[in-house]
Amino acid sequence: MSLLVIGTVAFDAIETPFGKTDKIVGGAATFISLAASHFVNKTNVVSVVGGDFPQDAMDMLKAHRVDLEGLEIKPDEKTFFWAGKYHNDMNTRDTLETQLNVLETFNPKVPANYQDCDFLMLGNLAPSIQKQVINNLHHRPKLIVMDTMNFWMDIAMRELKSTISMVDVLSINDEEARQLSGEYSLVKAAKKIIAMGPKYLVIKKGEHGALLFDKDNVFFAPALPLEEVFDPTGAGDTFAGGFIGYLAETKDISFENMKRAIIYGSALASFCVEKFGTERMQNLTNEEVEKRVKEFITLVQFDISIVEA
């Protein structure tokens, strides 16, 4: 089953209490594709970069079986750039600089070779662009997963809700779920958001884990308690990439299988934060992933037998 990812391919400059980087390769589509590569044989990417984007970064992605036919290169322009600084708690950050560059005029085109898309991951981008990709596909994918952020709720709520109504799974964090729904209780928020269209809602709570809702069920996946969070950049995208990659590999979009996909996504995200940017994800083995998934199983496993009255 073919996986198509749309999202940014970018430069990040990151400052954490542990150190800082110059411009390094980042972006939602980058993290999503690297995570998905643990499950699928090929990830098709639609994105845009400038002439300043390095060949070795593209080679690195190709080495992870990421197809870049859909990566538009604008030779005379610059790649999207974000600079941010994390606070001491690593849960909050300030944006120091955002240069949209090539993103300002991004007009995503889906190559003919990508039209067999069965699984579509819409990484965080303007909701109008996300929608354009759905509309550019000749047939509707089996599953559309959408990530977004509070920024679009602030400036483009109507367009955002319109795009949300077209997807199967929405993935946002707890504060965004509250903002989108106007409900503080995440249970109430989930009900309202599912009424907006998506059959499934994933609420990411960072170090507190993630919740999966459908109309009738809720599943909670913990985050692994970590000694050290070195750089949270890309953790949410890595989670999403692991989630949709697992679903695309297993070809099963039941609630039960989405639970497994969330555990795999959480496991991958727990690696992502161990080093700056994509560094850890570039050199992650399947054995390491399986070992960590086992730690998740151990973490939440308990044995209570309830005797039916």
Added chain:
Amino acid sequence: MSLLVIGTVAFDAIETPFGKTDKIVGGAATFISLAASHFVNKTNVVSVVGGDFPQDAMDMLKAHRVDLEGLEIKPDEKTFFWAGKYHNDMNTRDTLETQLNVLETFNPKVPANYQDCDFLMLGNLAPSIQKQVINNLHHRPKLIVMDTMNFWMDIAMRELKSTISMVDVLSINDEEARQLSGEYSLVKAAKKIIAMGPKYLVIKKGEHGALLFDKDNVFFAPALPLEEVFDPTGAGDTFAGGFIGYLAETKDISFENMKRAIIYGSALASFCVEKFGTERMQNLTNEEVEKRVKEFITLVQFDISIVEA
């Protein structure tokens, strides 16, 4: 196995976004005993109240098989009183008033009938008073569980650490674990705190669940996602009471059984917040508890088979 609880028996005045109460019955020992009553046949309480404490509250506790021989009544003094107001997020609160009253001169005495204590729950109180109770027992209980709070870390850290070194299980929240250890990472904090003496550490994260650590293992219990949190007062004490009550009933203090105890404690706490004060806990059936424990099982259950290489 005999369970002994020490802690406050008090009046609370509570204000939440949903309403406010006049003085109602509260206190750590009250919530702990009501929760433990779902598991043990008798809970012995050491505490102190004033002449203003109502007989019907004592009758209510006795109806839940709480033994009040150790409840000292000072007829000419007033019961400990706390007034607080919760913020809109229900996770933070302001103390509006604290009247120590009878607590100012509290000198806990353990009746001879309570000396068979095998399980000791030290509810939040001055660490010197908690220690005095341990020292008043002729033999060391099989298990000592201690609750405390940041207030004692601010004003009595040395005494607190001395008492902590004498107990088996310390139960605190995430911010308190960070303050006590000086570590932001809860994994690192747990290592430092376990090095202070307790074999087990429970870190309560409110709506984000709870972690159980020993030297080598970690277990994560979620909190049930709730539509409505009406009044969080007493939730931590209810959790602790369910935890030690379950252990006292099952007479098994292994890590595996503590995991079950945490699930039962979490289930009881999820009821406590549904109404003001002790109201929900006074009329809670075992069937309701078992039904909710099943919801916890469903909430975190997933099925991944890892094939060993």
